[in-house]
Amino acid sequence: MIRSKYSVLYLILFIGGLYMLQEKAIMPLVMSVVKSEVFFEKPIEENEPLGKLDAKTERTGYALAHCRKEVKDKGDLPDNVEFLDDQYEAWALGNRQYLIRSSVRLVEPGKGPVVKLYACTVRMTGEDQASPDSWTTLGLDFNPEAE
Known part of the structure; x- marks a missing residue:
């Protein structure tokens, strides 16, 4: 089995890249959708008894x-x-x-x-x-x- 002396470095860079992608691109998009009114059902009648x-x-x-x-x-x-x-x-x-x-x-x-x-x-x-x-x-x- 041949190992490159840079394989550990590539692994660390790959994990770091995934982390940055998640923090800078995916999570802001998810948070903007969560904060929007997409998932909220507005009450149709304010005075409706429960x-x-x-x-x-x-x-x-x-x-x-x-x-x-x-x-x-x-x-x-x-x-x-x-x-x-x-x-x-x-x-x-x-x-x-x-x-x-x-x-x-x-x-x-x-x-x-x-x-x-x-x-x-x-x-x-x-x-x-x-x-x-x-x-x-x-x-x-x-x-x-x-x-």
């Missing part, structure tokens, strides 16, 4: 209606399902995003009436809260009610 909403609002009503539609479409439920909308709970998660929890009553063969809980996370992406096109479903989950 957390569990004790009082139902018009917007949570529309969010519930959108969740109901998603449950009907993706829930694989029979036609005789009864939505128990008066018992729903809503949480505001910020940036027009809501978690809605409610239940449905259905009759399963051999078991009789069964209540199933569902939760869905929705986000209002448009400006007209009454329009179904203004809502996006982020998640949907069904669970049998605990006894």
Whole structure:
């Protein structure tokens, strides 16, 4: 094996060059992107409440209606399902995003009436809260009610 007497020097220069490239070119570019507003989602509404909403609002009503539609479409439920909308709970998660929890009553063969809980996370992406096109479903989950 032939070694150049300068190989250690080249290694040190190469490592030093990589360090300088990172410090002078790559990191300033990364820091300028991080400091920019590229990754920040501006709050759409300053006065939007966060957390569990004790009082139902018009917007949570529309969010519930959108969740109901998603449950009907993706829930694989029979036609005789009864939505128990008066018992729903809503949480505001910020940036027009809501978690809605409610239940449905259905009759399963051999078991009789069964209540199933569902939760869905929705986000209002448009400006007209009454329009179904203004809502996006982020998640949907069904669970049998605990006894």
